Amino acid sequence: MLPEVDALVSRTFHAFRTASHLHHYLMMQILAEGAAHPGEPLILRLLIEQDGLTQRDLATKIRRSRAWVTKLLQDMEKAGMVARQDDDADQRLTRVFITERGREREAELDKILMEFLNKTVGALNEQELLDLERLLSKLIFNIEAAVPSEQDRDCG
Numbered sequence: 001m002l003p004e005v006d007a008l009v010s011r012t013f014h015a016f017r018t019a020s021h022l023h024h025y026l027m028m029q030i031l032a033e034g035a036a037h038p039g040e041p042l043i044l045r046l047l048i049e050q051d052g053l054t055q056r057d058l059a060t061k062i063r064r065s066r067a068w069v070t071k072l073l074q075d076m077e078k079a080g081m082v083a084r085q086d087d088d089a090d091q092r093l094t095r096v097f098i099t100e101r102g103r104e105r106e107a108e109l110d111k112i113l114m115e116f117l118n119k120t121v122g123a124l125n126e127q128e129l130l131d132l133e134r135l136l137s138k139l140i141f142n143i144e145a146a147v148p149s150e151q152d153r154d155c156g
Contacts, residue, residue, distance in 0.1 A: 016139075027116060034112050036105075039064070039072045041113060044081065044106035047098035054093045055084070081105050 005013075031038055042062045046053060053061075059069040073096060076082045081102035087093035098106070124132065 023120065026120070030112055030116050034109065036109055036112075037072060037075065039069075040076065040081075040105070041109045043069075043072065043076065043096075044098060044102055044109065047082065047096060047102065048106055051097050052095045054087070054095055056093070058096060076102070
């Protein structure tokens, strides 16, 4: 425990970190069983919602590097889940479109994620869910306020 940190803050952080780690571990296990890359469900869901996003937009939305997204998209393109095309108006941009195979894969992954959510978060009662949502929203706000903007990072 850090001496400058309140004991309750320290215990809460430890519980949050442990829950986050276990959540990530279980999610990776479940996705591995379905032979899925951890980024696949995120990319496919975004493309279902807004087909034709740029690679840059995808990287920003999932908060990953452009290089990481490029590698994932290359793998997904080889598997027939997405198609990448140069933007008609700006050749520097590449747009990503979901294919029929991608839509099928997204439906498969939805079933896997639904089972995961029902076993974990879904096991909480309604009041617990409302409390957790409220507290996590506050925490997200605090974290986002502390994260430098992309513009700040580019200037530093």
